[in-house]
Amino acid sequence: MTVKTSCAIYPGTFDPITNGHMDLAMRAGRIFDRVIVAVAENKSKTPLFSSQERLALAQNALANVPCIEVISFDGLLVDCARKQGATVILRGLRAVSDFEFEFQMAGMNRHLCQDLETLFLTPAEKYAFISSSVIREIAKLGGDVSEFVSDGVRLALSEKFTVLN
Numbered sequence: 001m002t003v004k005t006s007c008a009i010y011p012g013t014f015d016p017i018t019n020g021h022m023d024l025a026m027r028a029g030r031i032f033d034r035v036i037v038a039v040a041e042n043k044s045k046t047p048l049f050s051s052q053e054r055l056a057l058a059q060n061a062l063a064n065v066p067c068i069e070v071i072s073f074d075g076l077l078v079d080c081a082r083k084q085g086a087t088v089i090l091r092g093l094r095a096v097s098d099f100e101f102e103f104q105m106a107g108m109n110r111h112l113c114q115d116l117e118t119l120f121l122t123p124a125e126k127y128a129f130i131s132s133s134v135i136r137e138i139a140k141l142g143g144d145v146s147e148f149v150s151d152g153v154r155l156a157l158s159e160k161f162t163v164l165n
Helices: 019-028 051-061 077-084 096-112 132-140 151-164
Strands: 005-012 032-040 068-073 088-092 117-121
Touching: 005 019, 005 077, 019 032, 019 088, 019 117, 032 051, 032 077, 051 068, 051 151, 068 077, 077 096, 088 096, 096 117, 132 151
Parallel strands: 005 032, 005 088, 032 068, 088 117
Antiparallel strands: none
16 A cells, blocks of 8 residues: 655665665655655764765665655754655664664654654665675675665775775
8 A cells, every 4th residue: 555645854874875775765755755865964973975975876876766855964854854844754773773772863853843753664674684884894895795785886885995995
């Protein structure tokens, strides 16, 4: 059953965007008319890719999905969601260990903006073990990440680690 409602925002650092992230965004596109993948600046982390690189990689990876828009943002997620007209925050849960942090964030976001709901989706089983940090580590050590990321991301990782090594 497909029930379309307005707009969901899917925030993350996406350093880099993986097939698991793309799967979640595309599945959300079956539920929502519009899905915004929001690439966070997140100054508390030290990402491998700059915010502009992460934005470009996500835009490239999701370019052929009509209901998905990729943006970048800095600041509070609830402010970005309001500005974009989103009514739902989409978050992925790979494992039970993700739940405690995500539950706290959902509560805080609801406190900051009562009109914004959080929807948790679990990844397809084949993506449940994929994380950006694991992908970065595999690529750094010269492993093949081609089944976990788009070709553009695979090439960007290869280039990044060739320069850094």
